[in-house]
Amino acid sequence: MQKGRRFRDPVSRREFLKGAAALGVGAGVAGLSLQEAAGAAAKEVNIGVLYPTSGSQARFGQMCVNAVKLAVEEVNAAGGIKSLGGAKINPIYADIQSDPGVTRNQAERLMATGNLTAATGSYVSTYTLVATEVAERYKIPYVTGSIANKLTERGFKFTFQVSPKANMFGEMQMEFAGTLAGRGKRAAVVFEDTDYGTSTSKGVIDGAKKVGFEVVMAEPYTAKFTDATPLVNKIKASKPDLFFPVSYITDALLIIRTMKQLNVNAGIIAGGAGYLIPDFYKDLGKDAEYVFSVGSWNYDVNCAEVPKIAEAYEKRYGEFLMEHAGEAYVMIWVLADAIQRAASTDPLKVRDALAKTNLTKGPGSVMPGCRVEFDETGWNKRVHPVMVQWQKGQLRTVYPASDARVKPVWPVPAWDKRG
Template sequence: MTEKTKVRGLGRREFLATGAAALGVGLTGFPAVLRAQPAAVKLGLIHPVTGFVAFSGTQCREGALMAIADINAAGGIKSLGGAKLEAVLGDSQGKPDLGAAEVTKMVEAGVDGIVAGYSSAISLATSQEAAKSNTPHIVDVGVSDQIVQRGLANTFRFAPGYGSIAKFAVDNLGGLNQLTDSPAKTAMIIHEESLFGTGTAELLAKELPGKGIEVIDVIKHANPTRDFTNIVLQIKSKKPDLIIPANYYNEYVLFARTLRQQRVEAKGIYSVLGGAASNYQFVKEFPEAAEFIMDCNHWFNPKSEVALARKAAAEAKGLFYTYEVFLTYNAVLAYADAVERAGSTDKAAVNEALANSTLDMSFMPYGPTQMINGQNMGAKAVNTQVLKGEIEVIFPQEFASAMPVFPMNG
């Protein structure tokens, strides 16, 4: 990715102001020896930009391209003489086998590292394929803890996995119950069928009884699903205090709208990694369906000037600042930081730098970066709630922008 600047007739003053050195002329009047431009650092970006999760995949790609543009504008990789990052784009179409095939093509084309692949299933496949060549692989969003439990020295995740997110979600539900005279005692979990939804549902079903919340049903749905009426009627008949969705954006929106159309009442809609609950597009387009929904999810630090500046930059590009955008931005940033410290694109050296990363990520609601088996142990989720058309952070307290409203029905 290069930019060409067209220079038109400079006047005498402009010429002198520019300086002879800037035009490649030495003091003797002879052309200076032009330095060779350092080789670009090729970074493969593999996301589902077509298929049923194309919205999220496209958001990931846009976040990555924003990061590359910012890093290059700041001087590139300085330890490599200002080498620029160059994006190599791939489309998994939402399918793990196609994601792995994209890795194979990119490795053969000489990429130095890979950021992928949005969903957990795709991330498992792409990181496994990248491991064959020891190519550094950073997972941007995929939350399955299996991704970092296989002993792959090339695989890293700077965002939290669903193990820590589910525990955080359940602990905060216990906290919400303590704040009210009408605590939630029952729940139904509605989840999508892939590794992400199934794994999250299993963790929640195991942990919720320990907080005094009985799981009266767990319902799985396909991707894509175009009609939630039957599922919502089951919820309406069983009357759980809590409805807990774990699904991707399109299905989440349809599910939430169907709940409202069927006038389902509950003490709370409490998402865990909800595909829309922490999404400005959902809140803007369907404000009545979104109001009071809570979510435990990835989020940025609302008190960080850096995070707010990146949010403004994304919105200036016409993007909704979703977790896909900023998590993939962070993944590219982490890769560039590792190459900078390694002073090389050598794969083993970059993997070692990633394993020892102490990247300052205070623009997220994280603690200090500490990598153990490829997982950043400082990464944390937050709880959000849609209040008066705004997405507010309600937990943890040090990052909170509002107090929770619970129960949501009065």
């Protein structure tokens, strides 16, 4: 069995799409008169899709784009936007090249045309902060899965955040750590030094105080480093019981390999991103076993529709649907639901419909908590992070109890006992 191929469901893919069609792309949509429908008819609805598909974050960006393609295909196969006469979602992709300056330019290029109904992306919070500034200026609704707190704390009216906020990740990590028997009290925290790392690590450090941990090290680093030895030597010298890294993929691999080389055996409770993608296990093999991480989504989230979604993605792309790609998929359905209810391609009307979103079923609802409802700031107030662990080559949800699919393996074996 291929790693990640773990779902079999008697409901067929055709039945799944039929069910989505029956919902009119979103639950609880009021019907339109023929006159209204004719007046609102459009052949397609343009959605800007901004992800890094080149540069340092290309791997993450491409997985997100793959998920967007799957979701768009499903929306369109289910009848498109029925309140607009079956108009199809037309994604307009922009490679933001893992660069905030390019992100700004690409957002300007797409939004200045006046042809977009909405936009979505951008994976890295630093890029999304830029893209949403442009979207706010052009009054284009922008739905994102990026986690920086300030995305929806700037008073913007056109930014919608489906994911948990960064501070919630650290709090969840520490809450989970507090449940581990015999875990000790010394915590080392290291984090890459962009908005993602600094905001997430703050939640870890603040959360440590609530559960009685002593933070013996809190160290930022630049994710582009090529040698983790100095950093890991500092970690080792701090003698932690638990280690909380916040990393992307290249730096995550370097840190874990160096920890093994220097025999640092602290339990690892990571901060998402690089620890949650297929490459982490592909590159590390058994050394990835038993690593915990917090995440905003996982392919086994406890929502009814998730198994079919995860199976469809893996069948097409040959790997499991990872955290940010799962969010990218959800966001297309959230947008489709809002456009359906707005019965318009007007960005202002779609923005108002997004603000009233309250999805409790269907593929647009499948964030942890199985509900998407935005508060007055544009944040999904129904979402929470989950804790996952690599077990036998599979990334499984272990906490909280409402989402857990397996029990955590704890205590974690020493490096030479893994596999």
